[in-house]
Amino acid sequence: MLPPLAAAAARAVCARVTEACPALVRTHLLSVLSSAVAPLYVVSPPNWTPIPIGVNTLCIADVGGSKSPVHECMIQPLRDHTRDSFARYEVARAEASAASTEQKFHIKLLKAEIARCLRKQEPAQELLATLAELHRTAAAVPKHRPRLASNLDLESLLHQLDGEYEAVDFLTDEGDKLLSSSLMRHVSDLVDLIDGKPLEFRREKKKHLYASQPRGTFGLLAQSAAIEPFRPRCKRNEYTEHKTVRLGFFARFLVCVAQPSPMGNRYAPAGDDDEALSNLHEALKELYDLHQDNQEAGGIAPIELAFAPDALGYWEELCRITQNLKFGQLAHITDFVSKMLNLTARLAAVFHVWESQTHYVSISCLERAWDLVFWHAAQYELVFVPPPPLPQQEDDVEAVIEHLAAHRFSIDYKEVPTEHIGLLLGLPSNRLRAALLRMEQRGLIELCGGKTTFINCMKMFSRSRNITWR
Known part of the structure; x- marks a missing residue:
């Protein structure tokens, strides 16, 4: 299913963490792969407007499911990027402070020279024009771009996304922190973030925050107890859905319930496991740095991907299949079925970017993406649409x-x-x-x-x- 580089890394993680469920490793790795490429690309399915290629995942595993060891094997490049971005921000802030001090000094000198010219009744038009130009030239304010989100409320989230093409990544092995945080009171804003829609936060005495084409990637590892508040409640033999589920937040996720393996996952260590992980880490680091360089250069629009000609017919077939599923086999999870095409296009684009340098998504990526999304439909049903209780x-x-x-x-x-x-x-x-x-x-x-x-x-x-x- 996975691109060769990611597949080798996934096998290495399974061999290193033998208690981990391979489906959990694969699903969480999808969000890690997505976080690196989501700010750099968009995909345009036929007759659709461009959509982000971010893939969001939710993996559920109880104590002993090896959530933290799996997460640690994948998150190191993003942590290094967060640490390095803070160092770059400190350097840029020092340079901006020095430039601002120098500009203020020039303005002070110009004002003194203009005052002297006026006292002596000498022409000062050129000096006034230079002064006006200095006032109009605002020094560039450096921005800290840590990417990795931690303990954010809505205002701090918008502060991190303020600007154009900014990105934030909720990749954590403690998903209960996010699911119980104040951000879950703003589900509509989180849904807009996943869909890449503009976000705005108005403040009375401070500058308004506005995020244009933001990118957010969620890769949550959580225990079943953290998901329990969002599961439907049975009352008078009828299920009542949680507001978060009704708004389609979790329908935009690829959900995976880890299966315990008493005998381990049976992956044996190989001699090139360390090399496979290091290759993935290097590729992730390059993509994270590329996005930061683009933002520091003023922001560069994402590259637009399209489907290859041989994939168009398969996409039309998927449109027909999902329409039938919505009113047939999977009518009870219509909210997820309505997002299956969107999820398939996003996942296929992520596969393609990690496999090829062209701008046309192949039919192979589309087929594998559909197979994975269809597999996750049963997992979503298991968590958020359980069978009704017996009378x-x-x-x-x-x-x-x-x-x-x-x-x-x-x-x-x-x-x-x-x-x-x-x-x-x-x-x-x-x-x-x-x-x-x-x-x-x-x-x-x-x-x-x-x-x-x-x-x-x-x-x-x-x-x-x-x-x-x-």
């Missing part, structure tokens, strides 16, 4: 069956008293009788004497006979 009546039947199965070796199948079953399960007599009657209707038990006081469970535990036709 109370069916739940009672299941409880009685489980109790009888657990005690099958210590009871007399032909005559089982039911009073203690209701007491042990905490079922009122009317619900217990209703459950036993349903079991009788389904041929699982027989009532002794036509009453529910004693039941015959021979049918439940009788062994089936294998008849061979000769």
